[in-house]
Amino acid sequence: MFNHEKLAEVISAYKGYFPAHWNDEKYKWEAIQHFQKHWDIYADNFSEMFMKATERTRNLLANMNSYPRGMIKAFAESDAEETRGMFINLFDESKDLAERMEWFLASAEKLRVKYDDGNWHQHYQTQNAITTYLWLKYPDKYYIYKYSEVWAFAKAIDSDFLPKKGRGVSNVQGTLKLYDEVREIIQKDFELNQMLKDALEDKCYPDLNKITMTIDIGFFASRFYKKETEEMWFPKDYSPKLSVQNWLTLLEDCSIFTAESLQIMRCFMDFGGEATCKQLAEKYGRSMNFYNAGSSYLAKRIAEKTGCPLFQGENEKSRYWPILYIGHTAGKDQDGTYVWRLRDELRSALEKMDLSEVELHGPSGEENLIEFVYTDYDKLQSNARFKKWLNPVIVALRELGGSAGTQDVYDKIIELYEVSEEELSQKHRSGISVIINDIDWAKNYLGYEGFLDSNSPR
Secondary structure, X not given: OOOHHHHHHHHHXXXXXXXXXXXXXXXXXXXXXXXXXXXXXXXXXXXXHHHHHOOOOHHHOOOOOOOHHHHHHHHHHHOHHHHHHHHHHHOOOOOOHHHHHHHXXXXXHHHHHHHOOOOOOOOOOOHHHHHHHXXXXXXXXXXXXXXXXXXXXXXXXXXXXXXXXXXXXXXXXXXXXXXXXXXXXXXXXXXXXXXXXHHOOOOOOOOOOOHHHHHHHHHHHHHOOOOOOOOOOXXXXXXXXOOHHHHHHHHOOOOOOOHHHXXXXXXXXXXXXXXXXXXXXXXXXXXXXXXXXXXXHHHXXXXXXXXXXXXXXXXXXXXXXXXXXXXXXXXXXXXXXXXXXXXXXXXXXXXXXXXXXXXXXXXXXXXXXXXXXXXHHHHOOOOOHHHHHHHHHHHHHHHXXXXXXXXXXXXXXXXXXXXXXXXXXXXXXXXXXXXXXXXXXXXXXXXXXXXXXXXXXX
């Protein structure tokens, strides 16, 4: 079930969007027609046939983060019959859909492991790729499933179905049901149907059942339909005034977009452009603070480099992250507390970048935290002495199991870094040890920046 009035609003907005964007989106209808013409499951050269049949799919089967089409080509060149068998089974409508999809995934992993030349780290045959194959083969039945698009569309029309991370095939089945219900409404809209009929060319699939139009409306709702209430996305009236070209220049500057910064950007893009830090950490590894503090550091470097206006927030932290994102409090159905969305200009610049060499997945939690602090703390503008104790605090906590009393942290640092009695004897006029005071400053700074929970060290 969904809110029919909200769907009507989305469809109305789509009608206004359609004429100007048709030339950018008609490749979807062309891709089906081309596939239907060239697909031959029993072709002598399966790899060549597959590449020919899918050559009009553009970013549907290849983008900067995923290469399912290229991997099928590689599989077919290594073992044509096994690869052919994957598609014979996938396209066998007499079998259960879930079983077919799971078998396809298992077969892809089997081929990846068997023929891995050292570079096949992933097979890229996700639910998104598999449903794209099904849509190309059966364009009057199947929809393309993409988590971020389906989630945003379902949210926009208040659907009682929302895909959830990790649900796999059940998300696909829920999407098929939701999109079928939406399509029933679309098919009754004479104006919308006439718009498509007038736009379709001979090289386009006729889409009589409006399956692909339903997919396109879902895509529109996820990317261009911004019916969110004014109070949802924050901040409302602020812009860093950075153009797409400005962002491209910054992205090419490794002193601004460090390796860690690019990893954060790639994760956001792979997730669909918006996410909570918890969602990113759970899917791609690294700690939540890698994404949180890493974004803050990046934004500060951008501000210093460009002199862009800052958001005049109530606290220091909220002055910087809006350079990169807009945000809102996460809903009950989202993991995490706050959702960040890449600014449109930054996202457009990232779409022009080749991030394929940027590591998508990383270590989890504490394993990454030490490296991140080590690579970033020396970039602080302050010359305060406490900077030298940032890493030791993290190292000591890790040695102590991740959480410890303050005195235990002092003792562990003194032990690990061989702090002498003479050094400890140096005191401020107040009588407090200079080193202990600096360690406290380091601990407080790490807590302020989000590297430590407030109760560790306690």
